[in-house]
Amino acid sequence: MVPINEKDKILALLHRIRAGTLTPDEALLRLQTLPFEDLGFAKPDLHRGLRQGMTETIFGEGKTPEQIVAIALKMRENGLRNLLVTRVNQAAVDALLANGIPLVHHPLPRLALLLPESLPQPTGCVVIASGGTSDMPVCEEAALTALTLGNHVERIYDVGVAGLHRLLAQQDTLARARVVIAVAGMEGALATVIGGLVSCPVIAVPTSVGYGASFGGIAALLAMVNSCASGVAVVNIDNGYGAAVLASRINQTRGASS
Numbered sequence: 001m002v003p004i005n006e007k008d009k010i011l012a013l014l015h016r017i018r019a020g021t022l023t024p025d026e027a028l029l030r031l032q033t034l035p036f037e038d039l040g041f042a043k044p045d046l047h048r049g050l051r052q053g054m055t056e057t058i059f060g061e062g063k064t065p066e067q068i069v070a071i072a073l074k075m076r077e078n079g080l081r082n083l084l085v086t087r088v089n090q091a092a093v094d095a096l097l098a099n100g101i102p103l104v105h106h107p108l109p110r111l112a113l114l115l116p117e118s119l120p121q122p123t124g125c126v127v128i129a130s131g132g133t134s135d136m137p138v139c140e141e142a143a144l145t146a147l148t149l150g151n152h153v154e155r156i157y158d159v160g161v162a163g164l165h166r167l168l169a170q171q172d173t174l175a176r177a178r179v180v181i182a183v184a185g186m187e188g189a190l191a192t193v194i195g196g197l198v199s200c201p202v203i204a205v206p207t208s209v210g211y212g213a214s215f216g217g218i219a220a221l222l223a224m225v226n227s228c229a230s231g232v233a234v235v236n237i238d239n240g241y242g243a244a245v246l247a248s249r250i251n252q253t254r255g256a257s258s
Contacts, residue, residue: 044071046078054149054248055080057241060110061087065095072101072114082148083114086141086241109141109240113148120150124251126244127177128153129167129194131160131184134209139183141240142205142247146181149248161189167197174198179250181243182232185209188220195229201250203243204234 016022036043045056058071068085069092075083085092085103093105093112104113126146130139136157146153154176159167167190174180180198183205184190191204204227206220213219217237224234235242 039070039074042067042071044074046075046080054245055083058083058085059087060085060089060092060112063092065092068092069095069099069101072096073099076101076115081115081117082119084145084148084241085112085114086110086145088112106140106144109137109139109144111141111144113144119148122147122150122152124152124178124254125176126151126153126179126181126247126251127173128155128181129159129170129174129183129190130155130157131182131186131188131190131207132209133158135183135185135207138205138207138238138240139181142181142183142244143240145241145244146248149244151248151251159190160184160186161193164193167193171197178254179203179247181205181240181247183207183240183243185217185220186214188223191224191232191234192227192229195227195232200231202229202232203247204232205240205243206234206237208238 013022013027017024017027036045048056058068060068072083087110093103096103096114101114102116104116128139128143130136139155139157143153143155154173156170156173159170174194174197177198177200179200180194180202182191182194182202185207186209188206191202195202204224206217206224208217210219221234221237224232235246
């Protein structure tokens with residue numbers, strides 16, 4: 001028996017809606033479980049946007065350029081645009097361009113936006129604060145991800161607690177935020193200080209910046225997890241992308257309810 005392809009499944013759902021045997025809401029629930037494509041080495045999730053409001057992101061680290069190209073081509077075939085590739089290297093960027101996939105490459109955060117189209121109208125305010133300039137690669141991964149997801153982003157960089165007056169001078173910007181992403185290495189104190197200044201949620205991102213006793217970001221991670229400020233949540237070390245996705249959901253949910 002020949003299996004029914006995904007287009008036939010969707011068409012069958014539409015016929016059932018027209019016949020009145022299936023409601024639009026019931027059909028949407030079924031569509032949210034379909035489809036994915038099996039490439040052997042990967043299974044691109046083509047309906048993630050229906051379930052989560054954003055398309056699947058390609059994590060580039062550990063993948064060959066050929067694998068990244070194959071995933072991107074499959075996603076393009078299914079009409080997906082504004083695809084993010086995180087932790088992407090120059091070899092993969094060159095391979096994508098050679099295969100006719102337009103992109104915007106940001107070398108500092110190692111992030112690429114594939115098949116770029118007009119971004120959503122930005123909403124709300126996500127403020128991204130860095131402890132130091134060395135934290136900027138993680139900050140920019142967060143900032144560019146948040147922008148791609150349709151959030152208004154404001155950056156306040158190099159406002160670490162070693163010069164607290166630099167952060168206090170940005171209180172007007174912090175007051176506009178629906179959510180703050182605080183990015184810091186070393187001892188990671190920035191998130192706690194910001195958490196004590198704002199009424200909105202704070203997402204702390206420890207970075208691997210620091211000398212030996214920072215243990216590649218573990219010291220900052222533990223400090224942030226043990227923050228005495230209320231309303232501070234913590235993501236993994238150097239995970240600017242994850243912080244931005246969470247911030248986007250908070251920002252846009254608060255915007256919808258206000």
